[in-house]
Amino acid sequence: MKRCALRHEHDTLILADDKERMRYSAEHGPFALPGDQPHYAPDRPADVRHIVLDLTVDFDQRTIRGTATTHFTALFDNLRAVTLRAAELIIERVTLDGPDGPPLSYTCSGSWLRVELDQPRSHGDAFAITITYHARPRAGLTFTGPTPDDPQRPRQVWSQGQPESNHYWFPCHDSPNDRATTEMIVTVPAPFLALSNGKLLSVTEHPERGTKTYHWRHNIPHPAYLVTLVAGEFAELHDEYDGIPLLTYVRPDRREDAPLLTGKTREMVRFFSERFGIPYPYEKYAQIIAEEFTGAMENTSATTHSFTLLPDRRAALDYDVAPLVVAHELVHQWFGDLLTCRDWAHIWLNESFATYFEAVWRQYDEGEDAFRWELRANRANYLAEEYRRPIVYNVYHDDGQELFDHHVYEKGALVLHMLRYVLGEPAFWRAIQHYARTNRGREVISTDLERAIEESTGKSMGRFFEQWIYKAGHPEFKASFDWNADTNLARIRIEQKQKVNEQTPLFHTPVDIAFVVPGPDGQEPTTSTFRIDITEADQICYFPLAARPLMVRFDPGGWILKTLDFERPAEMLRYQLVHDPDILGRIEAAEALARLADPESVAALAAALPTDPFWGVQMEIARALGQIRSPAALDALLHGLVQVHEPHARRGIVDALGEFHYPEQPELADRAAAALSQLLDAGEPSYFVEMAAAIALGKTRAPGAFERLARHSDVPSWNELIRRGVFQGLARTRDLRAVAILTSWLTDRTRPMLARQGAAAALGAIAEYLPAGSAERRDALDALIAGLEDPWIMTRLAVTHALRAYGDPRAIPALEALIERELEGRVVRSARVTLQRLREGRDRDEALRRLRSDLDELREQNRKLRDRLAALEARTGAASPQSIATGQ
Numbered sequence: 001m002k003r004c005a006l007r008h009e010h011d012t013l014i015l016a017d018d019k020e021r022m023r024y025s026a027e028h029g030p031f032a033l034p035g036d037q038p039h040y041a042p043d044r045p046a047d048v049r050h051i052v053l054d055l056t057v058d059f060d061q062r063t064i065r066g067t068a069t070t071h072f073t074a075l076f077d078n079l080r081a082v083t084l085r086a087a088e089l090i091i092e093r094v095t096l097d098g099p100d101g102p103p104l105s106y107t108c109s110g111s112w113l114r115v116e117l118d119q120p121r122s123h124g125d126a127f128a129i130t131i132t133y134h135a136r137p138r139a140g141l142t143f144t145g146p147t148p149d150d151p152q153r154p155r156q157v158w159s160q161g162q163p164e165s166n167h168y169w170f171p172c173h174d175s176p177n178d179r180a181t182t183e184m185i186v187t188v189p190a191p192f193l194a195l196s197n198g199k200l201l202s203v204t205e206h207p208e209r210g211t212k213t214y215h216w217r218h219n220i221p222h223p224a225y226l227v228t229l230v231a232g233e234f235a236e237l238h239d240e241y242d243g244i245p246l247l248t249y250v251r252p253d254r255r256e257d258a259p260l261l262t263g264k265t266r267e268m269v270r271f272f273s274e275r276f277g278i279p280y281p282y283e284k285y286a287q288i289i290a291e292e293f294t295g296a297m298e299n300t301s302a303t304t305h306s307f308t309l310l311p312d313r314r315a316a317l318d319y320d321v322a323p324l325v326v327a328h329e330l331v332h333q334w335f336g337d338l339l340t341c342r343d344w345a346h347i348w349l350n351e352s353f354a355t356y357f358e359a360v361w362r363q364y365d366e367g368e369d370a371f372r373w374e375l376r377a378n379r380a381n382y383l384a385e386e387y388r389r390p391i392v393y394n395v396y397h398d399d400g401q402e403l404f405d406h407h408v409y410e411k412g413a414l415v416l417h418m419l420r421y422v423l424g425e426p427a428f429w430r431a432i433q434h435y436a437r438t439n440r441g442r443e444v445i446s447t448d449l450e451r452a453i454e455e456s457t458g459k460s461m462g463r464f465f466e467q468w469i470y471k472a473g474h475p476e477f478k479a480s481f482d483w484n485a486d487t488n489l490a491r492i493r494i495e496q497k498q499k500v501n502e503q504t505p506l507f508h509t510p511v512d513i514a515f516v517v518p519g520p521d522g523q524e525p526t527t528s529t530f531r532i533d534i535t536e537a538d539q540i541c542y543f544p545l546a547a548r549p550l551m552v553r554f555d556p557g558g559w560i561l562k563t564l565d566f567e568r569p570a571e572m573l574r575y576q577l578v579h580d581p582d583i584l585g586r587i588e589a590a591e592a593l594a595r596l597a598d599p600e601s602v603a604a605l606a607a608a609l610p611t612d613p614f615w616g617v618q619m620e621i622a623r624a625l626g627q628i629r630s631p632a633a634l635d636a637l638l639h640g641l642v643q644v645h646e647p648h649a650r651r652g653i654v655d656a657l658g659e660f661h662y663p664e665q666p667e668l669a670d671r672a673a674a675a676l677s678q679l680l681d682a683g684e685p686s687y688f689v690e691m692a693a694a695i696a697l698g699k700t701r702a703p704g705a706f707e708r709l710a711r712h713s714d715v716p717s718w719n720e721l722i723r724r725g726v727f728q729g730l731a732r733t734r735d736l737r738a739v740a741i742l743t744s745w746l747t748d749r750t751r752p753m754l755a756r757q758g759a760a761a762a763l764g765a766i767a768e769y770l771p772a773g774s775a776e777r778r779d780a781l782d783a784l785i786a787g788l789e790d791p792w793i794m795t796r797l798a799v800t801h802a803l804r805a806y807g808d809p810r811a812i813p814a815l816e817a818l819i820e821r822e823l824e825g826r827v828v829r830s831a832r833v834t835l836q837r838l839r840e841g842r843d844r845d846e847a848l849r850r851l852r853s854d855l856d857e858l859r860e861q862n863r864k865l866r867d868r869l870a871a872l873e874a875r876t877g878a879a880s881p882q883s884i885a886t887g888q
Contacts, residue, residue, distance in 0.1 A: 352412025401825020698729025
């Protein structure tokens, strides 16, 4: 499954509490929330062998009706009953071996259905249970169609089973530790297509009823959460690889855009089949793009993509997410579907693999620079996480949805990258292929991967898995460089500064140290690389070199997950900015030079901005200049805006122009705002650059910025990018008039849902600028509380984040009500975090009030005691007139 991740939307989903999130992440709060419990894989009294769903879908009533026949083999001895998950299903009858078989007794309790067998079964006995039912699902199966905000939205239905939601539309063992073959026999309106797992066996038309029945069968066992159903009117695009159909389904009016998303699928199938050592294992690979769906989901042989992932021609200029999402879900057909984690504590075996190998596809398709940029983004997302936890972790709230975080996506991907470094290229791929082949068709846990690596490479992996998988955190390195000209020795001191405790270890890891040394007699410089083992909290290493190095790198290539503070002379950094072939080294130099901010460093950055060959480095150089915020830095950025045409790089320049603010630098802010305004007026080829310009203009707080942005709020665009950028820009102006605009967009359900989502996020961004007790703050809070009932999942999610920025306990009852009714795990987790912070804030405020009250009471008691003492002293003549008058 691909989550809606900030790194992959490039600021299109701007969460409300960025500053709060970064502040909290630095504190590394706990992952587990109050009430969370350890979870384990459930018992399997009977093995599910085959599931047959025979369903009719009623789009008008948004209901399903039919039968679910589950074939079992007993695993327990003297088995008398089986239990399935069946939330909110209306059970009509339960029978043995088909709908016409003898009835069986059953009881429903909460989301559980217990079926009493006709007679005790012994280990190995086979039997089948048929459940006739109907339902109007609130989760697991979603109906879409025309709405006030989109009267043209097509009618569709789609499932989303991960982690445990399919039991809301069919009874099943809804846990990944059981696998079964499946059949889907589904009747839908005649114009509609119905897609499911496996091979299409037949399509039967019923002209008299105006319906069609599709019969799909999947012959390779897979978990219940990977069963899929999508139906609606779709155009089909057909390709194939090695005789395997590769199908894309898209709403008919977007047919021409579909190749922008799935056009490289055939080459990806070939690439991953070779890399993983197992040819693509299923009878087809279908990708279907569904309305209102979020993220993407790797249902076996049939991936569902969100409508937000399908770019138009303009978005495709610099929307590089599409091929990565396609690669991610395709990887899951091996790692996640063919091999599936036994329980959600080990979900990294699904998601980290897909995240890393999507980056490996990028390495193959776009080159080493793009690959390292992708891993750098992974690292940034992991470091911004608001807690630290082990990758393998089983304490959570309900169905495991909250475990799908930056630890199991990005951190786990970076751990796999370190494995590639530690093992070496041939051994790494040998281990991956051995792991896949050995565990094909099985549920896996992390020790299965550890064992496969050891069997195929001979490397002992105990320490590696202990510190990176079962412990939390990462090394926080501080390094310094010294040169001894007398001995021609470079001295590197390396310290680990992370807090070492039961959760976070002192890390043992190899690392490369590379030196670039001048060549003799004017020849080209040479590079000497040393691999050392870091095993101590503080260690010093010496390296013999021919001459004082021009440049020194710690971990060139960025193999190790870490933070690094590396002190080096400015001339070394300026050399590195220009000459390092590694983009990570050039970015590292740009960031360090920004901290120096001396004229020579600014000049070096200005010269490198238009000339660096990779757009990602240009982005970071621009951001470095934005941090410096000097006249020379602004000149360099404005010059770059004229010279640089690559959209990603232009986005970085535009972002940086927003760092020049009123009232601190009015003259510079005027110049930056003028350039941004001109860009907005003229338009940009890239949606993303135009969105960034709107945000940056608001950040300048220049006169007229609010009015210009307000006029721009009616500009529609793909995924509402421009409007969402305008909303963020309005928030960044700190102008209280923005609240009326943002609340009107959030609360009007006729507005596009992605715009409502953007308005909610922007209300979070403006919170810190709204005076306490102001009407604007009250109006914003009221709109956000109302937004908790928005029908769009991502708006509700954005609202739960935004409410953190207000810290107002008046939102507590609404959040409690949301948690009680909400079935979407991401929203529940976010609401619970927000609720906890609001309660903590309320408790702190109450504690302060009690403390003030106690102090006031103590002062009053002291005053009374002083008065009594003074009166007593006056009666005895012991007090002076001065002491009585002053109360001393």
